[in-house]
Amino acid sequence: DAGVIQSPRHEVTEMGQEVTLRCKPISGHNSLFWYRQTMMRGLELLIYFNNNVPIDDSGMPEDRFSAKMPNASFSTLKIQPSEPRDSAVYFCASSAGTSGRIQETQYFGPGTRLLVL
Amino acid sequence: AQTVTQSQPEMSVQEAETVTLSCTYDTSESDYYLFWYKQPPSRQMILVIRQEAYKQQNATENRFSVNFQKAAKSFSLKISDSQLGDAAMYFCACQNNDMRFGAGTRLTVKP
Numbered sequence: 001d002a003g004v005i006q007s008p009r010h011e012v013t014e015m016g017q018e019v020t021l022r023c024k025p026i027s028g029h030n031s032l033f034w035y036r037q038t039m040m041r042g043l044e045l046l047i048y049f050n051n052n053v054p055i056d057d058s059g060m061p062e063d064r065f066s067a068k069m070p071n072a073s074f075s076t077l078k079i080q081p082s083e084p085r086d087s088a089v090y091f092c093a094s095s096a097g098t099s100g101r102i103q104e105t106q107y108f109g110p111g112t113r114l115l116v117l
Numbered sequence: 118a119q120t121v122t123q124s125q126p127e128m129s130v131q132e133a134e135t136v137t138l139s140c141t142y143d144t145s146e147s148d149y150y151l152f153w154y155k156q157p158p159s160r161q162m163i164l165v166i167r168q169e170a171y172k173q174q175n176a177t178e179n180r181f182s183v184n185f186q187k188a189a190k191s192f193s194l195k196i197s198d199s200q201l202g203d204a205a206m207y208f209c210a211c212q213n214n215d216m217r218f219g220a221g222t223r224l225t226v227k228p
Contacts, residue, residue: 028189033216043208043218089160105152106216108162 002026004109006092012115018080021112024073025094033106034067034077035091043091049075082116089113119144119211123219130199130228138194138222140209149213151192152205156221158207165197165207168192202225 005024014020025032035047047057049069057067064083069075081088093106130136141153153165168176169186170212175183180200184193196203204226209219 042220080226091162093162105150105164105167106212107164108154111160111162113160 004092004094006112008100008108008112009065009110010013010113010115012117014080014117015083017087017116018078019082019114020046021090021092023075023092024078026107027073027110028068029094029096029107030072030096031104031106033093033095034075035093035108036061036088037091037111038087040096046077047091055117067074075114079114084116086112086117090110119146119149119213119215119217121209121211121217121219123130123207123209123222127227130196131228132199132201134193134199135195135197136199136224137202137226138196138207138209140192140194141221142192142211142217144190144191144211144213145187148212149211151183151212153181153183153192153194153209154208154210154218155203155205156208162208166194177217189191199226202227204216 011117020114034046035043037043047067048055052069067077067115089111091111093108095104095106123140128149149170151168155163155165166176166178166181168183180197182195206221206222206223211217
């Protein structure tokens with residue numbers, strides 16, 4: 001199994017630009033999670049999907065952030081426009097949960113390190 | 118929503134010795150899951166061990182074991198026979214309809 005795949009691994013962009021982060025969950029997993037990790041706030045759950053449907057997006061910081069899951073094997077997290085305070089490591093994780101409840105173990109991707117100048 | 122507290126920002130252990138990392142949590146749910154994740158310098162989040170709240174028996178994975186005290190809402194991680202490769206940030210997490218992580222404990226292993 002290839003595990004959770006994220007791309008790009010590193011992204012450097014300028015303030016105001018659009019940033020798109022990508023995630024491919026583990027095959028067969030039907031729950032997908034986006035996290036952000038910063039020194040100040042630690043690890044925060046931004047949004048999670050179950051069967052491609054967003055279940056809880058209460059962690060999304062503001063309207064500049066949006067996430068989609070068009071199919072079971074792909075998800076994107078988009079920031080538009082990006083700001084320096086968005087600089088962080090963004091993790092995607094997936095699990096085999098069969099309902100809208102988070103119950104199964106989450107397996108994390110390698111993360112995308114984002115730097116907004 | 119649950120909260121997770123790791124009161125030890127940093128810990129140090131001698132190679133081959135045993136170390137215990139502390140974690141307390143607070144949740145109003147009766148059905149939840151607890152995890153320890155390891156994050157080495159590569160930043161990869163690696164699952165170390167998992168405990169279901171309804172199980173009384175403490176989970177064990179090779180050199181890693183937990184002391185789960187449900188009434189006290191405590192979930193400590195014991196690493197036996199510490200190895201240099203165990204050096205990393207360790208995060209405790211509580212999961213039920215939400216996933217909350219502690220602030221982490223940085224473990225240093227001295228040769």
